[in-house]
Amino acid sequence: MDVIEYSLGTQQKAEVYINRLFAYFLDPEQPHRMNSEFLRAFLNGLPDACGFEEDIHDLSDVVVDDQVRLTEQVGGETLSSGFVDLAVQVPNEWFLLVELKFSAEDTQTEFYRQDVTHIDGVPKDDYESGAYYLYLHQNDRPDANDPEFSNWTWTAFVETVLTNFIVNNAPRYPQRTVVQLHEFVDDIRSITGMSDPTDDVDEKVELYLDHYDAIADVTDTFENQWETFSHNWPSRLSDRLVTADEGSIRSESDYHVLFECANDAIGDWWFRSTSSDWGMIFKHGWWRHTDDLTDVLHGRPDDRNDARSGFHHRLENDRETAIRDNTLTLYFRNMGANDQSFIDAVSEHFDERADAIDAALPDAASRTENKRNMISAEYDIVPDEHSDFFAAYVAALERGFSDLVVENPDLIAILDDTYTGAVAEVYNTQITMSTQ
Incomplete structure (x- = not known):
């Protein structure tokens, strides 16, 4: 949290922190030692409505950034601009724009899809394979304003992708990364108002820790x-x-x-x-x-x-x-x-x-x-x-x-x-x- 401006309110600080941590985990170039495995799990877990059909076996050329500038340009002149929370792209092939929402209402998705002509200065038309849009929001909040943005809730993301990824892969990653992933789950649950883990989940975690050596060996x-x-x-x-x-x-x-x-x-x-x-x-x-x-x-x-x-x-x-x-x-x-x-x-x-x-x-x-x-x-x-x-x-x-x-x-x-x-x-x- 030290890298985030203290002028932000508590809620905004947490949202910015989650955005940056999410981008960190997705980026294969970061030192979390997961390479592209979390990114691949995220892309494979996207809702069917997103229509994501790219070949993701080789993600060596992928670029992941947060707070990416999107602009509407006509004749080389910028008419308007904004910043999308996350952008995942393979240059000249495909891009996925992700808007992360917690408490605020959607005001930007229509602009991002309908008006934007350039992603971080690169024309949208340069992407030959596909354009994908995702709106990640709380259960009790409205869907994206733009109908082409696929809607996905934080609850669904945590339950179908993030938790399963941790359970299936934790023994293979550095302890620091595993701890960060668990904290990421806790932060999302806290900021989105999701229920805490049940006693049954706590019991399973305790069993996992008690038998970690045997589980890791098997x-x-x-x-x-x-x-x-x-x-x-x-x-x-x-x-x-x-x-x-x-x-x-x-x-x-x-x-x-x-x-x-x-x-x-x-x-x-x-x-x-x-x-x-x-x-x-x-x-x-x-x-x-x-x-x-x-x-x-x-x-x-x-x-x-x-x-x-x-x-x-x-x-x-x-x-x-x-x-x-x-x-x-x-x-x-x-x-x-x-x-x-x-x-x-x-x-x-x-x-x-x-x-x-x-x-x-x-x-x-x-x-x-x-x-x-x-x-x-x-x-x-x-x-x-x-x-x-x-x-x-x-x-x-x-x-x-x-x-x-x-x-x-x-x-x-x-x-x-x-x-x-x-x-x-x-x-x-x-x-x-x-x-x-």
């Missing part, structure tokens, strides 16, 4: 196993597929397996584990360099000029669902890092084939009506039927791959046509899909 063991699995699932999946006579391994490295399906109509597939979160499963030919579309890729080029689509499972993002609910979700994704014109073209070609896709999809899968994750399929993870949880996870992956790929040439042919049609429309290049 957690570390599982984390190590999970980290190993996040890199070796491609080889484990391909081994199961080979055992089931569904194909053969063409090549294998530390992070990639190239798998040849027994059905020639399906072609060759890449299983890619370079990310601890995004488990990629895509056909050879669904990832190309946009400067030379004959250049088929299985990794991100240095200049990032690529066009890709494919199936994926989210190891980190969906981990709680996998462990708690024993459910694996496989997605077919129109990748968020693609050129916006290519994203739109893939979506249009996909929607044109909606009836044929519905007819080809297995019972476990459905179209989502989402431009990015376009198909979603759920499979049971059944640890009791396998040697351990990870073997059960791989078995669920095998069922999904068989359902959506090996036994589904009709669906793969449709997705081939969707990709090649979008390439022809956006890049004026005719390509064909090879079986290898």
Whole structure:
């Protein structure tokens, strides 16, 4: 509190403190040692109404600032300006403006969205991927004046994001950061008038502290196993597929397996584990360099000029669902890092084939009506039927791959046509899909 002007009233001091601490936690560059994990949890936890669909696997370019100047400029002249509480952005790609409200009424959201032309001097039009707006307020206060601002209460944020993040991650972070996170919860509860934790919560906290060493040991063991699995699932999946006579391994490295399906109509597939979160499963030919579309890729080029689509499972993002609910979700994704014109073209070609896709999809899968994750399929993870949880996870992956790929040439042919049609429309290049 020493860094805050003492001329402010007590309430204002607390609000400014929370704003600054929030920005501190969200910023991967700050010395809290959480890197981008809290930011990723925050973005993943945004309310559905926000429509946030960006690819947040790589947040190395993200910029987080508080009290960011927004201006309305015409002909280089500033007509009006204001300061938004938080701005999260990847320059030239997307931005999220967050207005934090405690006691005051909303007076700025309409200006922020409708009139503002520049964010910290940068034209809004420079952001090619997406613009998102969030209004975080108390339960008993009105929603944002602007209807395009997504409304989220402090109570929902604390219960669905902040508390869960602390419980799931506290043993991995420095004690000082964990203490700050707990104080952050207490400060939000105090300033927003939320109820204090119940006796049941206090009892659970006491149990956690009493058994901290045992919990930390068990957690570390599982984390190590999970980290190993996040890199070796491609080889484990391909081994199961080979055992089931569904194909053969063409090549294998530390992070990639190239798998040849027994059905020639399906072609060759890449299983890619370079990310601890995004488990990629895509056909050879669904990832190309946009400067030379004959250049088929299985990794991100240095200049990032690529066009890709494919199936994926989210190891980190969906981990709680996998462990708690024993459910694996496989997605077919129109990748968020693609050129916006290519994203739109893939979506249009996909929607044109909606009836044929519905007819080809297995019972476990459905179209989502989402431009990015376009198909979603759920499979049971059944640890009791396998040697351990990870073997059960791989078995669920095998069922999904068989359902959506090996036994589904009709669906793969449709997705081939969707990709090649979008390439022809956006890049004026005719390509064909090879079986290898």
